[in-house]
Amino acid sequence: MDFVPHTEEERARMLEAIGVGSTEELFQDIPPELRPKSWNLPQPLSEFEVRRRLEAMADLNAHDLTCFLGAGFYDHYSPAAVDAILRRGEFYTAYTPYQAEVSQGTLQAIYEYQTAIARLTGMDVSNASMYDGGTAMFEAAMMAVRKTKKTKLLICTSLNPIYRVMLRSYTANLHLDLVEADLTKTEDLQKALDDKTAAVILQNPDFFGRIHDLSEHAAQAKAQKAMVIMNTNPLALAVTKTPGEMGADIAVGEGQVLGLPLSFGGPYLGYMATTKKLMRSLPGRIAGRTVDHDGKVGYCLTLQTREQHIRREKASSNICSNQSLCAVGALVFMSLMGKQGMVDLARMNMAKAAYAKKRLLAIESVENVDDGPFFNEFRIKLPIDARKAVSMMIDKGIAPGFPLGRYYPDQPNNLLVAVTEKRTKEEIGYLAEGLEAVL
Amino acid sequence: MDFVPHTEEERARMLEAIGVGSTEELFQDIPPELRPKSWNLPQPLSEFEVRRRLEAMADLNAHDLTCFLGAGFYDHYSPAAVDAILRRGEFYTAYTPYQAEVSQGTLQAIYEYQTAIARLTGMDVSNASMYDGGTAMFEAAMMAVRKTKKTKLLICTSLNPIYRVMLRSYTANLHLDLVEADLTKTEDLQKALDDKTAAVILQNPDFFGRIHDLSEHAAQAKAQKAMVIMNTNPLALAVTKTPGEMGADIAVGEGQVLGLPLSFGGPYLGYMATTKKLMRSLPGRIAGRTVDHDGKVGYCLTLQTREQHIRREKASSNICSNQSLCAVGALVFMSLMGKQGMVDLARMNMAKAAYAKKRLLAIESVENVDDGPFFNEFRIKLPIDARKAVSMMIDKGIAPGFPLGRYYPDQPNNLLVAVTEKRTKEEIGYLAEGLEAVL
């Protein structure tokens, strides 16, 4: 099915109006020698056939494993109302709200999203979203580099390894100095900090699920005039000390936990919030509240002089499309959960993870790795290579967690187990029994 | 989850305004002795838990059998745009359009639906839908009884047996005379007709898939001042002679084939169309076009003096809720298919059924039953009880058709096979090979 509505008769009428004899003539400006030598693409299919094919492909995916995989991306439940709203053509078939008067729906929703993110992070302002947590981290780092005019990024090794690799990729051509170290202890941070440090990059809860108070870290960094960038899980923020409270300059993170499906890696949502002071350095779209000529409240994109379509190579970022619809989805999710619901959801995640950890540590050969508070994920040490254990568990229909050896060669036997509100006591029981059986 | 928004504080404020001390007091008018002795209902569940339960139940259903079951209800493909429209809250969370000014969406859609049904059936007018094909048939019969003031209903045995049974159920208390006979041949009809006959009830394509020209039947009935009611498949109507062309007084049928899911029996849609002459005897809602005080075109429910909320016991029917949303869905389906698409779809069904019939008759022990034109369904005679054959085929993942013995004890070995556009050549091959293997 193509979606071209033209009938033969209409086509003829249009060609005549244009004054050409054929559609082919409309391409006369493309020199013949540049025309394609091949066009080996499949025959068109009907909607039904495409659906059948995609359904068959979906059936090849083991999406129904009982999921204890997390590592930054979590199997949460998204209430049906979220998708019901996102399915409204008014939201998903619109574009970036350049024309404010006919885009008040998107603009107000984004303004509300920014408000929710600011309140959740304890920061002053938020942008309208970045692509994902990793690109948000890169943009935050660039913001720090631009603002501080310094070149060193000090990165804690408990930052999601994916984001650490992404930072390296993006900065490869930028003559920056990326230093990775375990900065969990403030002593270690103190040692690593110097006056070249543009930013200290930390994560909370960290990649291993551990909850920290990073206030002292932030104070140390500020003392060296380095900016503090914190990556946080927005669901955990319902209960944990906020980047704002800890003194972060920029808060970023992955918004997938706010009602977005795992969807094999995307579309997700990078959130990004900062202080009032840094507002005009923030990359990306920002919606603002204003009034029309009658004093009626309305919303528009604002602070656009930071952006590429105005500033071109001098812009604070190259971003154009962001993850607007995902941001609306996250807002709907946060609205449904609400003030108390978010806290309860966070706590349910914590409680179930704690229960799972207790169940797993009850297995004789399983060792504890971390003490102290943790969110919905934790490390355990297995007596065998975790990759192997995972593989055996998958055969039982359970994805028991993420084998840390993949990112941390010194932790081959460590398994990172995530437990969300979706995991029942029964399923946690299966996990524990299954794991005991394969060890 | 309940959906009560009230907070404690609000409840207290409201009770105070009402002047009662508790919600309990609001039920003081229900005498204590009438209060429930038990309330053994389950604990509330969260949305996630309900979803899990229903998903588990859905997994118990063998909906993915390759489906050659029809018998009046067919496995057609419904384009995604149909459901996308039906999912708009504006359509599905509205009620019967009593207040025309705020219901122009539903009203115009129903007017368009009526137009499509009238054009498809070749009749003058249509109502806004009945519950299903069977209740539409009953209402049509009642219309004929009321109009003709006669008491005999002459019913062809090739009318869907379900509808025949329904007619008997509904008329049990009405002192009518229901006569069933094979009226396929006009001679037989002629014999059965008499001056007590209120209506002759026929089906085309009939229950066995056979296509007839019922013009002569209609003429004969009219000669006896009996009304002619025809049950037709609206998809077949894209190509077959219409009730209007054949001289029917009332056309009814099941609209499920117009883009509605099988959904284990409903919600479906009974369509009902008639002549201008009989318009004011038509039961059910009807939308009409009119103008407002400025002459602007608008739509409203019309001819309401036929209806129960005005006429009470003198109404032409008791119907109140109909299948409005299903009618909108059917309209969207017919719009997407369009004039030519409906013809093409009907033909594809016919062609595939013809191909399947040829493949099945190629099996040595399978016998032909009917000659002559047929739509997307046909009878074959097996060497064994068709019920048994069906059971064995289901074990192969194929629902090969409907064993006619269930309704026609004299046809134990006959199988009614339906083939829609969704069945591929490959699947038809499996059917033929599978059947050959079990016979």
Place this chain on the structure above:
Amino acid sequence: MSTIFEKSKPGRRGVDLPTRDIPQEFYEATELGAEYSRSKPAELPEVSELDVVRHFTNLSTKNFSVDKGMYPLGSCTMKYNPKFTEDLARLPGMAGLHPLLPQLRRGGLLAQGALGVLYETEVLLKEVTGMDAFTMQPMAGAHGELTGIMLIAAYHRDKGNKKSIILVPDSAHGTNPASAALAGFEVVTVPSSDEGVMKPDTFKEYLTDDVAGVMMTNPNTVGLFNPYIKEIADLAHAKDALLYYDGANLNAIMGYAKPADLGFDIVHLNLHKTMGTPHGGGGPGSGPVGVVEKLEEFLPVSRIKQRQDGTLFLDYDQPKSIGYIAPFYGNFGVTLKAYAYMLALGGEGLKKASEHAVLNTNYLRVKLAENWDIPFNKICKHEVVLSSSDKVEEYGVSTLDVAKGLIDAGFHPPTVYFPLVIKEALMIEPTETEPLENLDAFVEAMTKIAEAAKNDPESLHNAPVTTPVGRLDEVGAARKPNVVLPE
């Protein structure tokens, strides 16, 4: 807005069919002879998918709906329709299931999930109503009524009773008398008392030996619970008349009264009212019917039964059954949504729903009484009925004017001119899902309308002015009906 037919362009297509995979000859052979063919194709629209989506998206915006605002349409229970039930009814394992599957040999085992939905819904509804057995087949409330009356007929036929009358109170929904008539009964109307309910002494006057049954709703359409119900039931039963409960108003009493305990023999429920399934612009609904034990054998076939091993099956062996009243198992998709809704609310939630439906209504009652005449201004249940009689007399402002004024204020109007026992009635049912701030806004709108009736009646005569069309010529529409677009 032009119709989809007027947007048609010859040759335009909205959809592609699957690739032709069988030999071309079979397509060629589909040409029917003139004898069997329609003379020309039906003039359906020729439009693109985009045309269709735009047309219906834009059409939809001309509707008011629960998803947009308060819809206090009395006796219709326009409560919130939870979104998740929409998804569940579309699960492929449910929506894709052929209804004949369980009627094949051993096919029941292939549809245990779907049968389970039906069976478990019956179990829940039995406890909600106190009834002994249910059928899920009726496809709407009025269809349930008709089924109920057919059961009454079957009961008396079986007992050899000759009874031809159904009693209906004057405040009944129009469907009640219409259903009774459609099933072949004579309808006799019983007047209400000045208390607003039917009283036993009046009832007795009408209760002849010919009375086969009595159709009531309790609370009734003025929102009042009839406290004499048990007495009425006893009187009826003494004459072997059956008592029928119109469940349209059940949202008022869940957990506080069960129709069976009140003496009713038959009940229909409106799942699209009480159980939160959407109304769809006028359907599909679902009107399951429950009965006391003595009537169970008359219920329509098939019945869903459970075997010893816990599996479910369809039982057709019901010799006294009234037969089929639906082709299969009712509006299954609607039943499923209601089932999911009941699971979500649980017993607690259902009771809470009724409590708050009643709380909201009484709150409106006391607030509205400040500016409006309420003929029965006392504790009511799910709905309250106002009268604009005084506004008509004093200012020439009719109930219709009030309704249209509410539209301009952003509300869907209440049910108007019903029940018939109250002149110029406005029947208001807020339901439990409407928050307090909306009730207050509604009261404020009604107060302004009361003021406008006095100070600026013209503004109400001219209302609505905020809608795509103004008041329509309904008389003209009925006089010269245009119900199909001419070709």
Place this chain on the structure above:
Amino acid sequence: MSTIFEKSKPGRRGVDLPTRDIPQEFYEATELGAEYSRSKPAELPEVSELDVVRHFTNLSTKNFSVDKGMYPLGSCTMKYNPKFTEDLARLPGMAGLHPLLPQLRRGGLLAQGALGVLYETEVLLKEVTGMDAFTMQPMAGAHGELTGIMLIAAYHRDKGNKKSIILVPDSAHGTNPASAALAGFEVVTVPSSDEGVMKPDTFKEYLTDDVAGVMMTNPNTVGLFNPYIKEIADLAHAKDALLYYDGANLNAIMGYAKPADLGFDIVHLNLHKTMGTPHGGGGPGSGPVGVVEKLEEFLPVSRIKQRQDGTLFLDYDQPKSIGYIAPFYGNFGVTLKAYAYMLALGGEGLKKASEHAVLNTNYLRVKLAENWDIPFNKICKHEVVLSSSDKVEEYGVSTLDVAKGLIDAGFHPPTVYFPLVIKEALMIEPTETEPLENLDAFVEAMTKIAEAAKNDPESLHNAPVTTPVGRLDEVGAARKPNVVLPE
């Protein structure tokens, strides 16, 4: 309309969590010490599901969208977004899949369907563009650009080239220079000729040894195909500069030219433009990047590869790769929709799409030329650029006035004040899915606006008047930003 925060009522809930099935002690233990806790809960709204659904339903009605009308926003390709792709992206087997699954040992075999979507999409895009290899990771067009520039940097770094300049024509999208700058390059702008395209002789003047790459789109943003492209490419390649193709405008040439054949080394595509996936109010998009063979080794990891046995796997063994640019495989859900779209259209449909996009644009061009100044009024491709300069000078009516006038006529305005090379530009891209009658209606609206500019300019200064708000004080918004609702 008040915000969702202003609708909040203390204690109101929108959702229930699953039943607590583990011992209560574990919940009690979730209380973090003050050290780790936020001092007070985040002030998120406290609202019901109904509140939420109404709020966002009503908000949505304040948006223009493709589903409602013509949206000729130049360079954005606001074509119709087929509905079925929405359903497919939500298939549980796709939407429910954890991205780390294929990174577990033997996990790839558990995600063959998802890997297949990615792999087959790459295959299709390779044929559409002529490129030798693709990555699906970039999550938007600008992200693709950044990835492309990173590839240029990696290429030169690998060869030991010291090149620091990226050339960008003056008509380029703003993302081009911004992307180059973000990747650490110096940007030099090359002017267009009076033919509207960059010419080889001008290009030569800018093509120093320091030039690492050239970013172009062809057709460019005035809708013109640059016929000198091959010559430009040869010049660039002679200096070992790479040629980058901004695929935003690919909808103009599918089947008529492949970027690889034109001499481009790198291309990004906008699946949310050319491949019909929805724009989502500003994303998510998808900006896959294709490269010629010599650049393949630099593509981001992971790469999707096929084994001998036909199974697919993720290949991380790419030592020269620029690394990760996305956490996983890009906006997979968007890729899936684009894949389904391409399967539906097939080669034939994609070519037809471009033909009709160009047909529609040229039709608008000749019709609009009657009343509007079109600086390059010749055969164009997917978009045509008007100038309101004359209207500004003669009547004081600006491009912005014209845009707002179009809103009142029921259309989304074109892109305005871009490209910068045309003063008071109106950049119009109708796309192929817009039917003729809408193009005619658009021309009529533009003709009326041209007349209004002359006869009633005030009406345009005051436009729009049909919208929820009038023209907003954007200057004030930027001067005193209110970007977060105060608590």
